[in-house]
Amino acid sequence: MIAYLDTSALARLYLPEAGRQAVVDMVGREDVTPCSHLVAYAEMSAALGKAERMERISSADLRMAWGQFQSDWKSITRVGVDEALVRRAAGLARQFGLRAYDSVHLAAAERILFAAGGSDFVFMGFDARLNAAADALGMKLLDGRS
Numbered sequence: 001m002i003a004y005l006d007t008s009a010l011a012r013l014y015l016p017e018a019g020r021q022a023v024v025d026m027v028g029r030e031d032v033t034p035c036s037h038l039v040a041y042a043e044m045s046a047a048l049g050k051a052e053r054m055e056r057i058s059s060a061d062l063r064m065a066w067g068q069f070q071s072d073w074k075s076i077t078r079v080g081v082d083e084a085l086v087r088r089a090a091g092l093a094r095q096f097g098l099r100a101y102d103s104v105h106l107a108a109a110e111r112i113l114f115a116a117g118g119s120d121f122v123f124m125g126f127d128a129r130l131n132a133a134a135d136a137l138g139m140k141l142l143d144g145r146s
Helices: 005-012 021-028 039-053 057-073 082-096 100-115 128-137
Strands: 002-005 031-039 075-077 121-124
Touching: 002 005, 002 021, 002 100, 005 021, 005 082, 021 039, 021 121, 031 039, 031 100, 039 057, 039 100, 075 100, 100 121, 100 128
Parallel strands: 002 031, 002 121, 031 075
Antiparallel strands: none
16 A cells, blocks of 8 residues: 655654554554655654744654654655646645645645556545545545545
């Protein structure tokens, strides 16, 4: 199975947030290949830094989480940036009223879904608008919607 994780899903591997256990369980399965977009790397740094600034995690927890993310990142299949993907993301942003990076994640997930030929695929995100857009494109969601 292929699991596409947007940054909100990736963050749940390292931060105590609602939905964390579902993400940990899915990514921990031996038959799951986790995927994301390169932009998630920068977004994760921002998310962990914000958690520290908001005192949700300590500086030591931040260093530990960032180190674990660095290690895990090596095993995540990543979609890169190219003009076709950015143009598709622009269209998805307008079509679904998405924020810029959410539309990039959706375009990347769609690319992976098509490349996999529609095989077992799940989109993992925690933004209602983004999930609705993924659902409208026929992606199975972590919560079981298809």
